[in-house]
Amino acid sequence: MIENNTENGKIKISVSDFNLFYGKFQALDNITIDIPANRITSIIGPSGCGKSTFIRSFNRMNELIPSVHTEGKIFLDGRNIFDIDAVELRKQVGMVFQRPNPFPKTIFENIAFGPRAHGIRDHRILEEIVEKSLRQAVLWDEVKDSLTKSGLALSGGQQQRLCIARALAVEPEVILMDEPASALDPIATLKIEELIQQLKEKYTIVIVTHNMQQAARASDYTLFFNMAENRAGYLVESGKTTDIFTNPKNELTEQYISGRFG
Amino acid sequence: MIKDIAMIGKKSTVIDPTRNLRQRKLTQNIAFTFIWLAGLLAVAALLFIIYYVIKNGMQVIDLEFLTTRPAGGVSGKGGISTTIVTTIYLVILTITIAAPLGIGTAIYMVEYTSDLSGKKGFLGWLVNTIRTSVEVLAGVPSIIFGLFGFAVFVSYLKLKFSLLSAGLSGACLVLPLIIRTTEEALLTVPKSYREGSLALGTTKWQMIFDVVLPSAIPGIITGIVLSVGRVIAETAIFWVTLGGSYRLPQNLLSSGRTMALHVYMLASETRAFEKALGTSAILIVVIIALNLAINISSRQFAKKFSGK
């Protein structure tokens, strides 16, 4: 299958001269990049180079750490995310974490949690939302008869899909994924990758991954981050995944992708 | 490559596994023996106390004992009906005062300021002060709380010997306990639950109330139940705040007598030693029943939420 080369041109998130500091320590160095809408953008790079920190800036989760301060701008659909209320932002920008973290509640309650928090009380509507989210996360068929089972009773891969369903239930526009499959077995990993492919129709997805093959398999665009001795995490190269993995422009990218460092 | 394979057959080790094995095993056996003895000793002592009290107190326990009120006098006439009721009233009052305060403080310390304890500034100082105070107060003998209660509630606020004075003093007593156990319970809730909740666009309070607290309930309840046990068992603190009336309390300002106090009074002011033992027996039974109830219900609770 030959990839369609024409872009739809829409930018979902626009980062401009973004720097992030933990106290005096700089973690991100002048990042400028656009994240295209309705595409899967993967972020690769060696450990500790700031990939997770970077995506956590999109939903301002970094602010939970008191010593963090930032410079620069991040725009979501043209609005500066630092001008929006963080709670409102997080409804639009959802997140799935590395280790599946379902709440110690029933499957139904896990997914209804978000909509309830945002004010939806009608049980019929909640049921619809739960079913819709589980279907989108390709989990409905496996759990539809056991919605009252505890979320923690599911397998690892199922739990992660539950977390994805939970994130989808609040109807975000962007889904951030921080190494979503790294704690899962290979089959579960492939299921998640397929799921992500289906989701990109409706959502913009940004995924951090340590797994080169996963980035190559599952994303449309790739960003390569690196860090150096006297330099915080910085963006080395970005581009279409097919280009980056067959013919990268930057020597460092070439080396990292071929496993010569990192 | 071929050279490596040839090496496999030879013994190359410096450490011989049988070298001091006998000695190590002997040390282990001695240690385990001591540990077992210590445990058995503790259990034996406990069982002996319970046995003695129940055996000797059994004789006075009957329906009349439980349903008549104490009648006073040197021979200790009467039963313990009002003391049972007073104990219950006192427990409810103390917990009603202490639980919201204690849980609230713990929530504040863990959720709103936990990252500040290292920082400078007023809030950092405040948190450290609270924490230190709680540690210190947890070790203060209850009579001091009693004297404090006497000075402040009974005398200065003119509440006199009353349920209210005793309840307030009791609340001070168990507050550190509730704060500590609630804090522990909140800290065992994984950070990932909090992150998960916030990432869905909930406010901090929603996260605390809908995710963290429900998860921490077993631990919190443990703390409350421990406090209940403490209230039931205390004598000194209520001796100076509750008074000793054996009448049924009519309102918050009434005086009264708890079971533990009654035991003390029977033993020190009357000759009715068996009745003291009888009351003690009832007390012990109540405490055992309480502990069983806690264990069963928190296990049920945990099962419900961690999945079968």
Next chain:
Amino acid sequence: MARELFEKKIKQIQDEILLLGSMVEQAALDSVTAFKNRDIESAKVVIEDDQNINDKRFAIENAILILLATQQPLAHDLRLLAAMLLVANELERMGDYAKGIANNTIRLGIVDLPIPYRDIEKMSELAVSMLHRSLSAFMKEDIKQAVAIPAEDDQVDELFNKCYRTIVSGMIANPATIDDASLLLWVVHNLERLADRVVNICERTVFIKSGEMLEMSGSDDEIDLEM
């Protein structure tokens, strides 16, 4: 330190390709020598030895497939392995051309015909020299050299045209020899195709280094119709 094993295996495959290349060079030269001397025995040897060329090609292909499956090569490594697969294929086809010449040597036997031996010899020398240098450029990823070689294909094509005209004139002059003379056409055709395939190897060399597919000089037409 990173990927030592992988690099070692790639080097092994590269060595095998060089070996395959020299086997093909030898086969080409031997087949033309046998043709010149009308030596049927030598021609038979060339035909038998082609089996070795085929075997080696499959061994190389297999080794590359294994590396693709087990090492997940990306970027440059990926382009290199893909290119080596194709080059092995080109070399094997060149071996077939040599075999074809040997076959025709046998068929021609001792028939008496006007044969442009000198031109044919020149063609084969030139083609084999091109092959040798293109493989060296391939191994070194030397783009400058790789880009320079295709121009020499024009000389081979010229020689081909010359031979073609000579042979066809001979056919017209003596129609009884058409059957045998057409075998001659195949011989020079094979040499011309061999040179064309060398150009393909040069294209692959550029691809490995730069990631771009370049069509280089010369058409792949079988017969140059400009007469």
